[in-house]
Amino acid sequence: MVEILQTLDFTPFILSFKLAGLTTAILFTLGMPLAWYLSQTKSKSKPVLEAITALPIVLPPSVLGFYILWALSINSPIGMFFEETFGVKLVFNFTGLVIASCFYSLPFMVQPLQSGFESINKNMLEASYISGKSKFQTIMKVALPNIKPAVITAVIVTFAHTIGEFGVVLMVGGSIPGETKVASVAIYEFVEIMDYESAHVYSGIMVFISFTVLLSVYIFNAKHNKKVGSFS
Amino acid sequence: MIKIDINKKLHGASGDMDLSLNLSIKDNEFVALSGKSGSGKTTLLRILAGLEESDGVIEVDGEVWQNSKRSLPPQKRRIGFVFQDYALFPNMSVLENLLYVVKDRQLAERLLEITELRALKNRFPNSLSGGQKQRVSLCRAMMNRPKLLLMDEPLSALDTQMRMKLQREIKLLHKEFGTTTVLVSHDASEIYRLASRVVILDSGRVVNDGTPKDVLLKTSGSQKFSFEGELLDIIQVDVIYIAIISIAQQLVEVVVSSEESKQLKIGQKVSVSTKAFTPIINQ
Numbered sequence: 001m002v003e004i005l006q007t008l009d010f011t012p013f014i015l016s017f018k019l020a021g022l023t024t025a026i027l028f029t030l031g032m033p034l035a036w037y038l039s040q041t042k043s044k045s046k047p048v049l050e051a052i053t054a055l056p057i058v059l060p061p062s063v064l065g066f067y068i069l070w071a072l073s074i075n076s077p078i079g080m081f082f083e084e085t086f087g088v089k090l091v092f093n094f095t096g097l098v099i100a101s102c103f104y105s106l107p108f109m110v111q112p113l114q115s116g117f118e119s120i121n122k123n124m125l126e127a128s129y130i131s132g133k134s135k136f137q138t139i140m141k142v143a144l145p146n147i148k149p150a151v152i153t154a155v156i157v158t159f160a161h162t163i164g165e166f167g168v169v170l171m172v173g174g175s176i177p178g179e180t181k182v183a184s185v186a187i188y189e190f191v192e193i194m195d196y197e198s199a200h201v202y203s204g205i206m207v208f209i210s211f212t213v214l215l216s217v218y219i220f221n222a223k224h225n226k227k228v229g230s231f232s
Numbered sequence: 233m234i235k236i237d238i239n240k241k242l243h244g245a246s247g248d249m250d251l252s253l254n255l256s257i258k259d260n261e262f263v264a265l266s267g268k269s270g271s272g273k274t275t276l277l278r279i280l281a282g283l284e285e286s287d288g289v290i291e292v293d294g295e296v297w298q299n300s301k302r303s304l305p306p307q308k309r310r311i312g313f314v315f316q317d318y319a320l321f322p323n324m325s326v327l328e329n330l331l332y333v334v335k336d337r338q339l340a341e342r343l344l345e346i347t348e349l350r351a352l353k354n355r356f357p358n359s360l361s362g363g364q365k366q367r368v369s370l371c372r373a374m375m376n377r378p379k380l381l382l383m384d385e386p387l388s389a390l391d392t393q394m395r396m397k398l399q400r401e402i403k404l405l406h407k408e409f410g411t412t413t414v415l416v417s418h419d420a421s422e423i424y425r426l427a428s429r430v431v432i433l434d435s436g437r438v439v440n441d442g443t444p445k446d447v448l449l450k451t452s453g454s455q456k457f458s459f460e461g462e463l464l465d466i467i468q469v470d471v472i473y474i475a476i477i478s479i480a481q482q483l484v485e486v487v488v489s490s491e492e493s494k495q496l497k498i499g500q501k502v503s504v505s506t507k508a509f510t511p512i513i514n515q
Contacts, residue, residue, distance in 0.1 A: 127315065128321070131333040141321075
């Protein structure tokens with residue numbers, strides 16, 4: 001066992017973590033304004049936006065992967081624009097993976113944040129506006145600090161969900177070692193070539209990491225709720 | 233001087249109504265806003281704060297807060313607002329709640345001194361009692377030295393003793409800062425103690441406007457005492473009838489004649505008044 005661990009190639013794991021970290025950071029920046037908008041708006045387009053945001057949960061990863069692949073490839077206007085303007089290819093490389101992951105994990109960032117924002121006492125936000133503070137200041141200093149459990153849940157679950165990604169990654173990134181071969185893809189390949197021992201070790205590590213991450217979220221939230229209680 | 237001339241269609245629980253008000257409030261005036269629930273009191277407060285839209289004009293000391301062309305956002309109106317549910321920021325200590333508005337430590341300390349909260353300045357809202365929270369909220373509302381202080385039933389969730397204490401503090405703050413104030417309240421004694429003017433709203437319109445004494449004292453003519461209450465029961469004792477009436481959560485007995493007893497209906501709102509006797513006040 002120790003021998004296997006010593007000879008183990010950790011590159012796919014490092015790649016998975018890099019991908020998940022970047023995706024989470026990007027989604028936190030982009031998903032937060034969206035979640036805020038959805039939590040505050042009374043617009044009739046809200047259900048439409050909510051449905052679009054939730055799509056990646058129900059769509060088969062192959063459908064999502066196919067559309068992303070098509071949109072980013074040189075055959076589409078978007079892919080062509082990036083290739084011609086910046087000389088950047090968006091598919092079968094790490095950049096493409098990050099873009100795909102952002103779509104795939106979007107609901108896992110937006111939904112917890114949105115319900116967190118919705119749970120905030122509206123008077124509290126209004127008190128902040130009346131105090132002369134802009135929406136941005138109110139989000140940063142009043143809203144976010146008071147929904148810490150929702151923020152932690154959003155960040156951790158987005159991270160964990162991106163680590164666990166497989167279908168979309170395979171379609172958009174393929175399996176280029178050190179570039180797009182993340183842990184889940186590596187496991188798939190081990191099984192394909194019937195290297196069950198390596199598949200076991202990789203899978204075991206994935207289960208362990210995922211469990212630890214989720215456990216810490218639940219412990220944090222339980223502690224937080226005990227300390228703060230339901231806020232008024 | 234605050235000039236208010238506004239219109240707004242409201243969709244209330246009792247159907248649609250028009251909120252249509254034309255009021256002017258003098259500098260330093262303390263106005264109590266009263267009336268049945270759903271009469272538009274809170275909406276007026278929110279319109280003044282810029283939290284809700286309406287048609288019409290609001291002008292404060294010559295500065296236009298709202299007209300047909302533009303409406304200042306709440307951030308730019310320099311108001312203080314005290315919510316019924318305190319609306320403190322749970323992630324900040326008492327002092328931080330105050331300094332969040334304006335970083336004026338001297339003013340914060342002075343306000344905490346007046347409201348006797350200095351010892352609690354590093355505590356967080358969740359560890360405070362309702363009365364303490366509302367005092368913090370009051371201090372916070374005063375931090376930007378508002379041109380207009382708005383209070384939406386600030387004391388209705390507190391017990392009588394705490395109410396009296398806070399009424400004293402509100403009075404003290406009003407004396408010290410002279411802030412023009414609009415207070416929504418149902419409590420006649422509170423209005424009498426604090427306000428110099430009371431405006432009664434009904435279905436979105438002003439139905440009474442005057443000094444608390446003129447508006448709230450229920451006596452008329454030569455009556456000296458007059459109370460409104462609910463008739464709970466009429467009991468016949470030998471040849472007389474005794475009406476049991478609930479007045480301000482106290483029960484009283486009043487002797488009535490047999491004819492009167494026939495005219496009265498149990499559950500009716502009645503007024504009990506008397507003319508010729510000298511009341512004695514005991515402590």
